Amino acid sequence: MINETLVNLSRLQFALTALYHFLFVPLTLGLSFVLAIMESVYVMTGKVIYKDMTRFWGKLFAINFVMGVATGITLEFQFGTNWAYYSHYVGDIFGVPLAIEGLMAFFLESTFVGLFFFGWDRLSKVQHLAVTWLVALGSNLSALWILIANAWMQNPVGAEFNYETMRMELSDLAAVFFNPVAQVKFVHTVAAGYVTGTVFVLGISSYYLLKKRDIAFARRSFAVAAGFGLASILSVLVLGDESGYTIGEVQKTKLAAIEGMWETEPPPAAFTVFGIPNDTTQSTEFALKIPYVLGLIATRSIDIPILGMKDIIKQNEEKIRKGIAAFSLLQQLRQGEESADTKNQFEAVKDSLGYGLLLKKYTPNVIDANEEQIHQAALDTIPKSWPVFWGFRIMVGAGALMLLLFLAAFYYNAKRNVENKRWLLKFALYSIPLPWIASECGWIVAEYGRQPWAIGEILPTFLGVSSISSYQVSLSLASLVILYTGLLVVELYLMFKYAKQGPSTLGTGRYYHEGNASS
Amino acid sequence: MIFDYETLKLIWLLLVGALLIGFAITGGFDLGVAASLFLVGKTDKERQLALTSIGPTWEGNQVWFITAGGAIFAAFPLMYAAAFSGFYIALLLILVSLILRPPGLDYRSKLSSPIWRTTWDICLFLSGFIPALLFGVAFGNLFLGIGFHYDNALMPHPIEGFFALVNPYTLLLGLVSLSIILVHGALFLQLKTSNSLNKRAVKIAYISGILFVICFSTAWYWTIFKIEGFQIIAIPNINESLTPLSKEVTKGLQFWLNNYNQHPLGYIAPLLSISGVLAALVFSAFNYPGIALFCNSITLSALIITAGFTLFPFILPSSTAPNHSLTIWDASSSKLTLTWMFWATLIFLPIVLSYTTWVFRVMRGKVLEKDLLKSPY
Known part of the structure; x- marks a missing residue:
C-alpha cells in the first residue's frame, strides 16, 4: 500500500525547498538585467555614477545570488533522492532539459558571474559589459530550460509509454521544447523576475530619497527601475499565463479550481472575484461574479465553454475505467503475453494508464477496483480548490498593486518630480515584499493545482516517491528547514545592512556615509 | 543516426x-582549498587570501558537478534514481555541506567579527572536507x-542505512579522494x-601526495584481492x-581484474594515477606549480578512469540482488534521448571549455594582500 506519511513528507520537503529556492531566483533573473542596463549606460555615456550603480546593486545581487545557487543544488538532486520512481518513469524526457540547462545556461551564468565581481580591473569596459550581459543571458536561459522541464510536468507532450522498460520515453524533442505551456510560463516567469528586480531597486532607491541622501545615485537607479519595471509588469499581466490554462487537461482542471467553478457555464463564463470554495459540498459560497470575463481571458473567445469541476470529475471516471483496462493489458504484456492483438489493444488505451494508476491509492491491484473506489479516484483528479483559488487572487492582487506603483513611478519620474512625492516613495519602499508574495503564490497555484499528478495524466504524485523510510525524509526535512532558516536570517541581515548603508559600501569616497553628501 | x-x-x-x-579538476581546487583552510591559513588574513584565490572561479567549477548530475539523470536515469535514493543520508550530508559553501565564500568577509568569520571558516572547511571524503566513500x-x-x-x-555505507574499505577510498583533492587544492594555492x-x-x-600513494596502492590491493x-x-x-x-551476474574474488586481463592497456590508468601525482610533487x-597542477590533473583523470574501467560495464552493482545490478x-535512456543529448553536449561542451579557459586566464596571477581591499566581498 501507499505510505501516506512518506508521500506527505516528501511533498512537503519538495514544496518547501522549491519555494525557498524561488525566494532568490526571481531577484537574480531581474537584477541581472538591471545591472546590464546600468552598465550599458555607463559604457555609452562614460558617467562613473552608472558604474557605481552597477557595482553597488551588484553587491546586493551577490548576497542573493549565492543563496539561489546553494538552494538550487538541493532541487537538482532531490528528484533522485526523494522521487526515485518519478526519475525512473520520466527521466528519459525530464532529464534532458535539466542537463541542457547545466551545459548551456548554468555554466554561462556561473562562469561569468565571478568575472563580473573580480574582473573590473582586468577587463576593458566593453569586455566587462559583455560579461554582465552574459550573466543575465545565462540566468534567463537557465529559467527557460527549467520551465521547459516544469511545463512538461503540466502538459507532457512528445513522449510515449514503453511497456518493456516501464517508463515514458522521448518521441519528439521539438514538441517538448516548443511546448506551448513552456512558452507562456517562460515569459510569465522571467517577466515576474524583472518585476522583482525592479521593485527591489525602486524600493531601496526610494529609501535613500526619503532619507535625502545619495540623491543623484538614487534618482538614477529609480529611473532605470521605473522604466524597466513598467514594461515588465505589463508583460506579466498582459502576457500573463492565464492563456496557458486552456492547453491540456491538467491545466483546464487547474483553471476550474482557480475559479472555484464547479458547474460548466454557458460561454463566455463569468469570473469569480471572491468566494469560499468548499470541496465537500462542491460549491463556491459567497461568490461575487463578473459576467463574461473569465471566458474572454481564458479562451480569448465568446463561444468556447470552460468545463466546471463536476463535469471534469464525471469525465475522469470514464478515463479511470479505461485506465483499468490499460493496466490489465500492461500486466499481460509484462507477463510475456505479447501477441500483436494485446499490443494493439494496449496502444488504444495506454493514454489512460495514468488514470488507472490513480487507483493504486485504494487497491494495489487496480483491476479489482469497485465502483466506490473508482468514484473516490475520480474525486482525487481535481486539486483542493481553496489554496489555488486564493493563491491566484493574492498573486493577481499583488500584481495590480505593482502595476499602480510602476504607473505612478514612471509618471512622476518622467516629470522629474519623484523626490517630492513622499507617498510614492513610501509606497515603493513598502511594496518590496509584493513580488515575492506574488511569485510564491504563483508557484503554489501552478504546482498545487497540478495535483494529484506529478506528470499530468501520466504519473500520480504518490507513486513517484522513493522507496525510503519516513524516518530518512524526516531527518532530511528537519536538517534542511534548520539550515535554510538559519541561512535566510543571515541573508536578510546582510541584505538589510548593505541596503541601508547604500553606495557608501563601495568605498569610493563619493557617498553619504563617507562624509561627502554633496552628490 | 550515425551510432548504434x-x-x-x-x-x-x-x-x-x-x-x-x-x-x-576544477571543483577540486575549491574543495581542496576549503578542506585545507585551517592547515594553510593560520591567521584570518591568510584564510581570506586563500579563499580569495578561488573567489572568481568556484561558481563555474561547481557547475561541473551539477551538470554531471543532470547528465546522469538524462543518460542513466535508473542510476540516478537508484543511487541517489540508496545513498540518501550520504547525499544529504554532501548537500548540506555544498549548500554552506556559496554563502560561506560570499558572506565570510562581509563582517569583521571574529566569531562570524571563524564560524564561516568552519563551515567552509566542512564544505570541502565532507564532499572530498564522501566522493571516495561513494x-x-x-x-x-x-x-x-x-x-x-x-x-x-x-x-536502508548510512552506516552500512561506511566501513574500513570505503573509508580507505574516502582517504584516497580526500588526499588527492588536498594535493590539488594545495598546488592551486x-x-x-x-x-x-x-x-x-x-x-x-607533499604530505597528502605521499598519503595518496599509500592509500591508493592499498585500495588497489584490497579491491582486487580482498573484495x-x-x-x-x-x-x-x-x-x-x-x-x-x-x-545474470555472479560475484567473485579478482573479478575486478577481469577488464585488465582482457585489455592489459588498462593498467595505464592506475599507473598514471600514481606517476601523475609523483611528478606533480x-x-x-622545484616551484613549477602550474606544471604540477597539470600533472595532478592527469592523476585525477586517471583515477576516475581507473574506477570506471575496473567497474565496466557496471555502474551500480547490487550486493543483495546481483542480477539487478545496473550496467x-x-x-540508460532511450536511443533517441542519448542521441539528442550527444549532439547537445558536442556543441556546448567545447564552448564551455573555451570560455572557462578564458576566465581562468583573465584571473591568472597571484592573489596579493592589496587585492583584498578591492575585493567585492
Whole structure:
C-alpha cells in the first residue's frame, strides 16, 4: 500500500525547498538585467555614477545570488533522492532539459558571474559589459530550460509509454521544447523576475530619497527601475499565463479550481472575484461574479465553454475505467503475453494508464477496483480548490498593486518630480515584499493545482516517491528547514545592512556615509 | 543516426566520466582549498587570501558537478534514481555541506567579527572536507555493491542505512579522494599565493601526495584481492533497450581484474594515477606549480578512469540482488534521448571549455594582500 506519511513528507520537503529556492531566483533573473542596463549606460555615456550603480546593486545581487545557487543544488538532486520512481518513469524526457540547462545556461551564468565581481580591473569596459550581459543571458536561459522541464510536468507532450522498460520515453524533442505551456510560463516567469528586480531597486532607491541622501545615485537607479519595471509588469499581466490554462487537461482542471467553478457555464463564463470554495459540498459560497470575463481571458473567445469541476470529475471516471483496462493489458504484456492483438489493444488505451494508476491509492491491484473506489479516484483528479483559488487572487492582487506603483513611478519620474512625492516613495519602499508574495503564490497555484499528478495524466504524485523510510525524509526535512532558516536570517541581515548603508559600501569616497553628501 | 544504441551507451559513460573529471579538476581546487583552510591559513588574513584565490572561479567549477548530475539523470536515469535514493543520508550530508559553501565564500568577509568569520571558516572547511571524503566513500560502495533490488514495476528498493555505507574499505577510498583533492587544492594555492601561505601549501601537497600513494596502492590491493567483484554471465542483446531484470551476474574474488586481463592497456590508468601525482610533487618542489597542477590533473583523470574501467560495464552493482545490478547497457535512456543529448553536449561542451579557459586566464596571477581591499566581498 501507499505510505501516506512518506508521500506527505516528501511533498512537503519538495514544496518547501522549491519555494525557498524561488525566494532568490526571481531577484537574480531581474537584477541581472538591471545591472546590464546600468552598465550599458555607463559604457555609452562614460558617467562613473552608472558604474557605481552597477557595482553597488551588484553587491546586493551577490548576497542573493549565492543563496539561489546553494538552494538550487538541493532541487537538482532531490528528484533522485526523494522521487526515485518519478526519475525512473520520466527521466528519459525530464532529464534532458535539466542537463541542457547545466551545459548551456548554468555554466554561462556561473562562469561569468565571478568575472563580473573580480574582473573590473582586468577587463576593458566593453569586455566587462559583455560579461554582465552574459550573466543575465545565462540566468534567463537557465529559467527557460527549467520551465521547459516544469511545463512538461503540466502538459507532457512528445513522449510515449514503453511497456518493456516501464517508463515514458522521448518521441519528439521539438514538441517538448516548443511546448506551448513552456512558452507562456517562460515569459510569465522571467517577466515576474524583472518585476522583482525592479521593485527591489525602486524600493531601496526610494529609501535613500526619503532619507535625502545619495540623491543623484538614487534618482538614477529609480529611473532605470521605473522604466524597466513598467514594461515588465505589463508583460506579466498582459502576457500573463492565464492563456496557458486552456492547453491540456491538467491545466483546464487547474483553471476550474482557480475559479472555484464547479458547474460548466454557458460561454463566455463569468469570473469569480471572491468566494469560499468548499470541496465537500462542491460549491463556491459567497461568490461575487463578473459576467463574461473569465471566458474572454481564458479562451480569448465568446463561444468556447470552460468545463466546471463536476463535469471534469464525471469525465475522469470514464478515463479511470479505461485506465483499468490499460493496466490489465500492461500486466499481460509484462507477463510475456505479447501477441500483436494485446499490443494493439494496449496502444488504444495506454493514454489512460495514468488514470488507472490513480487507483493504486485504494487497491494495489487496480483491476479489482469497485465502483466506490473508482468514484473516490475520480474525486482525487481535481486539486483542493481553496489554496489555488486564493493563491491566484493574492498573486493577481499583488500584481495590480505593482502595476499602480510602476504607473505612478514612471509618471512622476518622467516629470522629474519623484523626490517630492513622499507617498510614492513610501509606497515603493513598502511594496518590496509584493513580488515575492506574488511569485510564491504563483508557484503554489501552478504546482498545487497540478495535483494529484506529478506528470499530468501520466504519473500520480504518490507513486513517484522513493522507496525510503519516513524516518530518512524526516531527518532530511528537519536538517534542511534548520539550515535554510538559519541561512535566510543571515541573508536578510546582510541584505538589510548593505541596503541601508547604500553606495557608501563601495568605498569610493563619493557617498553619504563617507562624509561627502554633496552628490 | 550515425551510432548504434550500444555505442551511444558507451559514449555516454565516457561523457559522464568527462564531466566528473571536469569537476574533479576544477571543483577540486575549491574543495581542496576549503578542506585545507585551517592547515594553510593560520591567521584570518591568510584564510581570506586563500579563499580569495578561488573567489572568481568556484561558481563555474561547481557547475561541473551539477551538470554531471543532470547528465546522469538524462543518460542513466535508473542510476540516478537508484543511487541517489540508496545513498540518501550520504547525499544529504554532501548537500548540506555544498549548500554552506556559496554563502560561506560570499558572506565570510562581509563582517569583521571574529566569531562570524571563524564560524564561516568552519563551515567552509566542512564544505570541502565532507564532499572530498564522501566522493571516495561513494566510489568504494560502487566496488562493494550497495543493497538494492527492483520490483516488477522497476521501482528500486534500496536497503536502508548510512552506516552500512561506511566501513574500513570505503573509508580507505574516502582517504584516497580526500588526499588527492588536498594535493590539488594545495598546488592551486602554491600557484596563487606567496610567502608563508605558499610554503605551507607546498608542505601540504607533499604530505597528502605521499598519503595518496599509500592509500591508493592499498585500495588497489584490497579491491582486487580482498573484495568480491561482479561479472556478467548472461545478458540479452546490448544493442537493444534493456531493463536490469534480464541478466545474470555472479560475484567473485579478482573479478575486478577481469577488464585488465582482457585489455592489459588498462593498467595505464592506475599507473598514471600514481606517476601523475609523483611528478606533480617533483614540479611543486622545484616551484613549477602550474606544471604540477597539470600533472595532478592527469592523476585525477586517471583515477576516475581507473574506477570506471575496473567497474565496466557496471555502474551500480547490487550486493543483495546481483542480477539487478545496473550496467551501462540496462540503465540508460532511450536511443533517441542519448542521441539528442550527444549532439547537445558536442556543441556546448567545447564552448564551455573555451570560455572557462578564458576566465581562468583573465584571473591568472597571484592573489596579493592589496587585492583584498578591492575585493567585492
